Amino acid sequence: MLRTILKYGAIAGVVVGAFMFATFLAFGGEPPMKYGMLIGYTTMLIALSAVFVGIKRHRDVGRGGVIGFWPALGVGLGISVVAGVFYVVAWEGVQALLDMDFATAYGNAMLEQARANGASAAEIAKMSAEMAEFKVQYANPLFRLPMTFAEIFPVGVLVSLVSAALLRNPRFLPARRARG
Numbered sequence: 001m002l003r004t005i006l007k008y009g010a011i012a013g014v015v016v017g018a019f020m021f022a023t024f025l026a027f028g029g030e031p032p033m034k035y036g037m038l039i040g041y042t043t044m045l046i047a048l049s050a051v052f053v054g055i056k057r058h059r060d061v062g063r064g065g066v067i068g069f070w071p072a073l074g075v076g077l078g079i080s081v082v083a084g085v086f087y088v089v090a091w092e093g094v095q096a097l098l099d100m101d102f103a104t105a106y107g108n109a110m111l112e113q114a115r116a117n118g119a120s121a122a123e124i125a126k127m128s129a130e131m132a133e134f135k136v137q138y139a140n141p142l143f144r145l146p147m148t149f150a151e152i153f154p155v156g157v158l159v160s161l162v163s164a165a166l167l168r169n170p171r172f173l174p175a176r177r178a179r180g
């Protein structure tokens with residue numbers, strides 16, 4: 001089981017990390033906020049399809065074609081944790097490689113959006129102070145790393161829940177029998 005978790009977690013992590021690097025390189029380090037989240041979460045879902053494949057492989061090969069909901073969920077969550085660690089490492093790599101100041105870029109984008117939406121001067125000043133505080137917090141790895149992990153892990157939990165619910169039924173995509 002551990003081998004399955006590590007293998008499929010690494011696959012998901014490499015896929016999501018590669019897409020992250022490609023996206024940031026393609027947009028010169030600053031994907032548009034409007035599309036960045038859509039691209040990011042779509043990529044996470046694609047990468048975390050490895051959760052489904054890993055649970056199915058564990059069910060079909062390691063458990064003789066039968067797995068309960070809780071063991072399946074455990075495998076899925078394990079894969080999601082490994083993928084999340086890869087995601088965090090990839091994010092740190094993107095920031096280092098591109099010499100990126102995400103907190104400043106994010107703060108500026110949020111302030112621009114508030115101005116475009118007609119926020120008052122008082123609201124802009126308040127948001128500016130909040131963004132300055134965020135920049136200080138984001139500089140601390142003890143804040144940044146768990147925050148980055150929390151971007152992908154809930155998606156992994158959702159994929160794990162759905163996969164475990166589907167794959168607990170041995171008739172759902174049953175294992176193929178070898179023809180002899």
